[in-house]
Amino acid sequence: MDIRLRPVEAADLPTLYRHQHDPDANRMAVANPRDAEAFHAHWATVLADPTAISKAILADDVLVGRIGCFKTDGLDAVGYWIGREFWGRGFAKRAIALLLEDVPIRPLHARAAKSNVASIRVLQRCGFAVTGYRMSPPDELFPECKEALLVLV
Numbered sequence: 666m667d668i669r670l671r672p673v674e675a676a677d678l679p680t681l682y683r684h685q686h687d688p689d690a691n692r693m694a695v696a697n698p699r700d701a702e703a704f705h706a707h708w709a710t711v712l713a714d715p716t717a718i719s720k721a722i723l724a725d726d727v728l729v730g731r732i733g734c735f736k737t738d739g740l741d742a743v744g745y746w747i748g749r750e751f752w753g754r755g756f757a758k759r760a761i762a763l764l765l766e767d768v769p770i771r772p773l774h775a776r777a778a779k780s781n782v783a784s785i786r787v788l789q790r791c792g793f794a795v796t797g798y799r800m801s802p803p804d805e806l807f808p809e810c811k812e813a814l815l816v817l818v
Contacts, residue, residue, distance in 0.1 A: 684746055693781055722745070743768075745761065758787050773793075785813050
């Protein structure tokens with residue numbers, strides 16, 4: 666399959682909303698889905714930010730997820746979400762590799778629930794190293810959980 670990245674567009678939002686609202690995906694990622702109002706408010710801010718790096722992940726022109734770089738806790742970080750129906754096909758690994766070719770920021774950080782071994786494995790295969798674990802504080806998007814901290818230098 667031809668995997669490529671392009672900027673997220675407003676037309677992608679219904680699919681991305683569906684992806685982030687999947688109960689199995691939220692259990693795996695240990696995440697809380699945003700309701701429609703919060704989701705659209707978040708993406709309005711992201712899409713209006715000229716410094717935001719938010720990419721749609723396309724496989725043969727089918728939207729399979731999204732990936733981006735952002736600041737969190739003062740650190741440059743990467744995050745991604747793959748629609749559950751596309752899991753296990755290497756899309757996350759390829760998307761991270763493509764993003765890293767275009768984004769020279771280092772160090773680059775990532776976090777994943779310790780129980781989300783698939784995501785941790787993908788990040789490690791892309792060169793990220795686990796630097797430790799912590800109990801993450803709960804917020805509107807994530808409940809408290811033990812998370813792995815990763816870095817790419």
